[in-house]
Amino acid sequence: MSAWWIVCVKELRETLRDRRTLLMMVVVPVLLYPVLLIVSEQLLLLGMRNLASDGARVAVMGEPPPELLDLVEQSPDLDLVTVLGDPERAIRLDSVSAIALFGPPAGADGTRDVTVLFDAVSDRSQRGHRELNSVLGAWRDTLLARRLSDRGLPSTFARPISIADSSIARPEEVGGYTLGRILPLLLVIIMLLGAFYPAIDLAAGEKERGTLETLLTAPVPPSAVVAGKFVTVALIGIVAAGLNLGSMLLTFQTGVLQITGVIGLEVSIPLGSVVVIFLTLVPLAVLFGALFLGIAVRSSSFKEAQNALTPVYMLVLIPAMLPIFPGIEFGPLLAVTPVAGVSFFFQQLMTGDADVVTAVLVLGSTGLYAAGALYFAAQAFGNEHVLFGTSGDDSEAARGTWWDRIKERRGAQLKPEQAMGFVALVAVLFFYVGTQLQVRLGERGLLAAEWFLLFIPAVLFVRVGGFDAHKTLSLSRPSRRGLVGALLLIAGATPAAWLIGWLQSFVIPIPWELLEGLEDLITADSAGRLAWLLILLAVTPAICEEFVFRGVLLGGTKSLAPWRFVLLNGLVFGAFHLSFETVIRFLPTATLGIVIAWAVWRTGSIWVGILMHLLNNGTIVVLASVPSLRDRFADPEAPPPLWLLPFAVIALAAGVRILRGERPDHITLPEPDENETP
Amino acid sequence: MFAPNLTMIRFDGLTKRYGTLTAVSSLTLRVEPGEVYALLGPNGAGKTTALRCLATLLAPDEGTASIFDVDVVEQPIEARRRMAFLAASMGLYERLSARELVAYFGELHGLSGDVLEDRLDELVDLFGLTDFEHRYCGRLSTGQRQRVSLARSLVHDPPALILDEPTLGLDVLSGQTIYEFIARERDRGKAILFSTHQMEEVELLADRVGVLRDGELVAEGRPSELIERTGATNMARAFLILVSGEQAADRNEAGP
Numbered sequence: 001m002s003a004w005w006i007v008c009v010k011e012l013r014e015t016l017r018d019r020r021t022l023l024m025m026v027v028v029p030v031l032l033y034p035v036l037l038i039v040s041e042q043l044l045l046l047g048m049r050n051l052a053s054d055g056a057r058v059a060v061m062g063e064p065p066p067e068l069l070d071l072v073e074q075s076p077d078l079d080l081v082t083v084l085g086d087p088e089r090a091i092r093l094d095s096v097s098a099i100a101l102f103g104p105p106a107g108a109d110g111t112r113d114v115t116v117l118f119d120a121v122s123d124r125s126q127r128g129h130r131e132l133n134s135v136l137g138a139w140r141d142t143l144l145a146r147r148l149s150d151r152g153l154p155s156t157f158a159r160p161i162s163i164a165d166s167s168i169a170r171p172e173e174v175g176g177y178t179l180g181r182i183l184p185l186l187l188v189i190i191m192l193l194g195a196f197y198p199a200i201d202l203a204a205g206e207k208e209r210g211t212l213e214t215l216l217t218a219p220v221p222p223s224a225v226v227a228g229k230f231v232t233v234a235l236i237g238i239v240a241a242g243l244n245l246g247s248m249l250l251t252f253q254t255g256v257l258q259i260t261g262v263i264g265l266e267v268s269i270p271l272g273s274v275v276v277i278f279l280t281l282v283p284l285a286v287l288f289g290a291l292f293l294g295i296a297v298r299s300s301s302f303k304e305a306q307n308a309l310t311p312v313y314m315l316v317l318i319p320a321m322l323p324i325f326p327g328i329e330f331g332p333l334l335a336v337t338p339v340a341g342v343s344f345f346f347q348q349l350m351t352g353d354a355d356v357v358t359a360v361l362v363l364g365s366t367g368l369y370a371a372g373a374l375y376f377a378a379q380a381f382g383n384e385h386v387l388f389g390t391s392g393d394d395s396e397a398a399r400g401t402w403w404d405r406i407k408e409r410r411g412a413q414l415k416p417e418q419a420m421g422f423v424a425l426v427a428v429l430f431f432y433v434g435t436q437l438q439v440r441l442g443e444r445g446l447l448a449a450e451w452f453l454l455f456i457p458a459v460l461f462v463r464v465g466g467f468d469a470h471k472t473l474s475l476s477r478p479s480r481r482g483l484v485g486a487l488l489l490i491a492g493a494t495p496a497a498w499l500i501g502w503l504q505s506f507v508i509p510i511p512w513e514l515l516e517g518l519e520d521l522i523t524a525d526s527a528g529r530l531a532w533l534l535i536l537l538a539v540t541p542a543i544c545e546e547f548v549f550r551g552v553l554l555g556g557t558k559s560l561a562p563w564r565f566v567l568l569n570g571l572v573f574g575a576f577h578l579s580f581e582t583v584i585r586f587l588p589t590a591t592l593g594i595v596i597a598w599a600v601w602r603t604g605s606i607w608v609g610i611l612m613h614l615l616n617n618g619t620i621v622v623l624a625s626v627p628s629l630r631d632r633f634a635d636p637e638a639p640p641p642l643w644l645l646p647f648a649v650i651a652l653a654a655g656v657r658i659l660r661g662e663r664p665d666h667i668t669l670p671e672p673d674e675n676e677t678p
Numbered sequence: 679m680f681a682p683n684l685t686m687i688r689f690d691g692l693t694k695r696y697g698t699l700t701a702v703s704s705l706t707l708r709v710e711p712g713e714v715y716a717l718l719g720p721n722g723a724g725k726t727t728a729l730r731c732l733a734t735l736l737a738p739d740e741g742t743a744s745i746f747d748v749d750v751v752e753q754p755i756e757a758r759r760r761m762a763f764l765a766a767s768m769g770l771y772e773r774l775s776a777r778e779l780v781a782y783f784g785e786l787h788g789l790s791g792d793v794l795e796d797r798l799d800e801l802v803d804l805f806g807l808t809d810f811e812h813r814y815c816g817r818l819s820t821g822q823r824q825r826v827s828l829a830r831s832l833v834h835d836p837p838a839l840i841l842d843e844p845t846l847g848l849d850v851l852s853g854q855t856i857y858e859f860i861a862r863e864r865d866r867g868k869a870i871l872f873s874t875h876q877m878e879e880v881e882l883l884a885d886r887v888g889v890l891r892d893g894e895l896v897a898e899g900r901p902s903e904l905i906e907r908t909g910a911t912n913m914a915r916a917f918l919i920l921v922s923g924e925q926a927a928d929r930n931e932a933g934p
Contacts (some may be wrong), residue, residue, distance in 0.1 A: 006785045010774070017814075018771040210767025217733045217763040218786035219755045384736050552903070 003220035007228025008235075015198050015236060024193050025240040034251040034352035044295035047123070055079035057095070061087060062102030066365075068139050070317045082126075082571055090581020091119050100136065130377020177351050184343035185247070187241045187277075188320035191285055192313055194240025195233050199292030202229045204305035207297070212387060226293070226381045230374065234282075234289035241281045249274060273349045276359075284342050286370035288316070294377030298386050323347045333507045336365035414467045420572075422461050426548060427576055429453050447536055455544040458552050472555035473547065474606040482603035483611070485658030490612040492652030493595040494619055498640045499648075506589055533621050542614035549573045549593065550600040550609040558601075566601060568595030593615060602659040684839050685712050687732065688870030690754045691741030694727050694792070694893075701727040702891040704741065709869040709886075714860060716880045717873040719890030725873040726766070727891070729842050732871070733763040737819075745838045759787065766843040768824055772816030773788035776807050776826045779815055780833050787834035801829040805922050821852040828859050839863060841872035843878060857883060877914040896920055 015021050057079045060069060072080050083090045087099045103113035114136060118129035169177070206212045215225060292309060299305035319340035322328055330344040341362040348354040380386045430453045437445035462469045469475065478486070540569050549569060557565035572591025592613075600609040640648075694702040695756040700836055701736035703722040709715040719725050730736040732743045734754040743750045757831045764800050771779055782800060810818060815826060831839065840862075845853045853876075859912040861868055870891050874880060880887060889897040889904075896902060897920045901913050925926035 001785065001790065003786060006782070010771075010778075010782050013778075014771055014773040209772070210765055210769025211771060212769075213730075213733075213735060213767070214763065214769065214783075215786075216735055217758055217761070218783060218790070219754065219758040220786055339778040388730065388735065 003218075003224035004231070005219075006228035007225055008231045011198075011202055011229055011232035012235070015201070015232060016199040017586060018197075018201070018457075019196075021197055021236065022198065023200075024190075025236055026243060027090055028190070028193075030243055030247050034247060037251055041081040045360055046363055056097045057081050057127050057130045058132045059087070059090070059096050059099045059273075060102065062386065062556055063105065064100070064102050067142075067243045068100075068136070071135050071139050072132075075131065075135050078135060087117055089119060090127060094122070094124065097122075097125045098132045100132055104295050105443055153292045155239065182321050182324065183245075183350060185317070185320050185545065186248070186314065187281065188339065190244040190286070191237045191241040192316060194314065195237035195288045195292055196309060197288065198236050200234045200296045200299075200305040200309065201304055202233060204299040205298075205302050208301045209386070216387070220380045223378055226374075226378045230286075230289050230293055230377060233241045237285035237288055241285065242278055245274070245278060248304075255461035257302060260272055269313060273352065273354075276354070277346055277349050280342055280363065280366075283370050284339070284654060287338070287366060287373050290370060290373035294373060294380050297380040300515075319343065320435060331507060335361040338366070338369050342366055342463040358525040358615035377425065409428070411501055412467055413559070414462075414465070414472050414552070416557045416560060418465075419553050422556075423456075423548060423553050423572060426454055426457050429457070430576075438636065443532075443536055450544040454548050458547040460542075461552060462555075467555075473551040474555060474600055474609075475544040476604045478605035478608045479662065481658060482605065482608060482662050485655050485662065486599045486603065486608040486612055487615075487655075488617050488651045488653030488658065489595055489599055492648040492650070492655060493592055493612075495640050495648035496593050496617050496652065497616075498631075499592055499645070501584065502639045504584065527641050530621070530625050533625070534618055537621050538614050538618035541617060542610045544571075545576075546596075546600075546609045546613055549576075550597055550606050553595055562601065566594055566597045569597035573597075599655075599659055602662045681839040685709075685744075686713075687715070687743075687745055687840075687871050689732070689741070689743045690749075692728065692738045692743050693740040694724070694731055694736060695739050699823070700893050702731065702738075703747075705890075705893075705895055706741075707835055707895065707898065709871050709890050710868050712864055712867045713885045714864050714870045714872070716884035716887045717871060717877035717890060718880065718887060718917055718921075719873075720876075723890040724889055724893040726842055727893075729871070729873055731841050733761065733840050734758055735763075738849050759834065760836050761838040761840055762834075762836045764827060764831050764839070764841045764844055765877075767788050768827040770818075770823055770826060770830075775814055775831075776813045776822075777802065778819065779826060782829050784833040787930045789834065795837075797833060801832060804832075805829045806924075812826070820848065821855070824848060824852050825855060828855070832863075837868055839870045839872075840869055841870065843873055843875070843934070845874065845876055853879070866907055877912070877917060881913045889917065891921050891923070896923075 019357040055076065055078050058072065059081050061083060069080070072078050081096055083096055083099060087096075087101065089097045090530060090606075091099065093650035098116055098118040101115045101117055104113070105114045116129055116132055116133075116136070144158055145155055148155055206215065216222065253624050273595060283678060291312065295308050295312060299308050316339055320343050322334070322340050323346075328334070330348070334344055335341045335358055345354060345358060345362040348358065428447060434449035434453050436444075437449045439445070441448065464471050549572065553572060554565065554569055560568070569591045570593035573593030574586045577585045577589040596609045596612050599612060600606055682773050685708050687707075689705045689707045689882070692702060705724075707715070710797055717728065726737060731738045732745070732750060734741065734750050734757055737751065742752075745757045746760045748757045748760060755894045771782075772867075774782065775793065777798060781794060781798055784790075784797060789797060802808055805828055807822075807825060807829060810822055818826065829911065844856050844860075848856070857879065860872070864870055864883075864885075884901055885903055887897075887904055888895050897907075899907065901916075905911070905913060905916045908916040908919040910919055
């Protein structure tokens, strides 16, 4: 018997004995889920019957024509009552559902104004509004017919076009479409919930209980232990999602729900599609299983793992939710986007629109991500620092006040978690306070936000925190060679970012309203205005943002592998430039962030970063300010000029080559955490 | 029962660092078949790190260790077959019964079928697990858990035992079970290396003692020799003298 299989069987046995997992895996989908649906359906039907059983209480105020009053009284769905006093108050008190308020008698044009007063947040009032409108409409048609007849015109005179809808979608397609919007999210949630606790229990739980040491002294390679645990977590995720899928489809398809008849929804998903949906769950389960396991094993306790996994869980839900939103076109980019690809593919399968190319893209990319996640998990199980490392911080925390600790730490090395924590804090501050400053003070608010919420906190953090400012903020002067390399690099990177922005405009919609506002902001009509814009949009961010990102963040994460901290720096920098309206700035900004971070690391000088940032932003401001250049360069849908690209490539290559030759003393191999203790 | 000319447990200049901190420095020691060796030292002296290196859980930075002449770095899987490691936590799987847990480790050591069942019956008798062998480990008392841990460690009947503070947190009765276990396994010719803070169990069980201070082996010898060398009246006093550095010369005397 293979070792991984022995581990897997044991883990499955233990997991199936855990009530919490069983509840999430079996009870919820098989029992609770259909029961919940049926109960909610019954409640809905009950509510609808209650609403429909009595006539809606309505009133007519003003000077209504007796003819209309007769129509209202004759309607079986309406119950005419008299309202004295404030009509709004009567509706609020629920003594009447809707009131038709008649304006003054018809003028010369023969039109009578009628306002129907109702409460849009009350089901009862909405029904009254609907029924009253229907009677008013009938009365209007009667009047119209009478006028036409008086003039000897046929009733079709006022109806030159007769419109009828006819959807080509078969009823089951409509059902699949409707269900396809919510089912992917539901399956992903169930799969995540199913894998969540087992992953924590099998990794962090094992560490917390002290069984991991014993297990790893058994004569089996760590890879077999990882494989056994991972297969268990993935299997539980698959079973949970599979049971949920089966239970949900059976609930719909056996016609248990009368609601399908009531709302006209028919669900008939081909068996082949169900099988493919189930098979698609496998790489997704592999991805979640490996990802959760890899994160959980890096935590030292169940609680810590729970804290670490919850944000991941929330993040995964975002791409899973995408099919719910209308208007998002499912293309190749979304197909290879983790989780989103599978979510959209589920939807296609439900409506019978799936094709082989999409299937290959989705399954292939998900498989690749899963393999990456598995590697991530396996690495953790083979890493003694992850498995047994303990930090000396606890003992440190017990000593003296925070100020004593800061004083003791003078000249200390900033740690990655401290740097990330600081950046998260200033980002939140910038988001809340900075936005308010901009709203209230306009451009001056933006200037204040950059200096007071980014630059000053960064300098204070390093000074008060007792960190070595020169080393942390990379305050060395660059060499001449480094400066030349950086200039060449940004000369290539700015068009590259432009190209990336243009390429992504094929996938991500461009928010024109936002861009128009931006264009207004960066367009200068005088030399004075141009100088102010350069200070506001080029000099200020170049200094303030560089101190946060290439200063504190880069300085604090240098203990990681170089490719990791450079990539991280760019991604965080890109994320900082995300806004409510759009994500279009993320990729170009992240690219620039990566390039600048790499240059600052190679040269050991933040001044290089400031210069590059200044040149990039300054170029954009100048281009947007000169009318002859603006049309050519400021259109986000326009590609960068072709002649520019070879120059950009050459500049980039030359910049990289020059900076690769820069080997200042500060570049050393990352060392393991010095606080590890036996 | 084992080849007498082979050294069972051997550390050869083993060094382990955590960043800039040297947890174990050039540790060299031997444990022969039928010998009980106690590794002493204050908290943070490097005992657990040394034992974890030997148990293949940590990779040494320099030097090596071997069990039954199998290098733990080059052949970790083979080394694990020849030793049992009992961690201080004695953690058990809460939702496996005592018998299932021992069987699980038996399977990981390559036992199966009747051989495994016979071995399980043997261990159940040896450690008196009959009354609770089918009870989940999560419902066992501390003493019962400890007996299951011992049975688990012996399931493949290895020639070398590595015990990291085996009596930590145990009452007198449970501690007695450990003493009996160690004495019995020594009589069966096994090499036993254990770490402890309990000086009475050192005097009771250990054939030889090694004292670690800041990762270095500062003294080694029979308990009676160490007591005599330090001029102390008992092992506890001798230990205090050795770890406080009063007998610095002992460091040089600590031979292979």
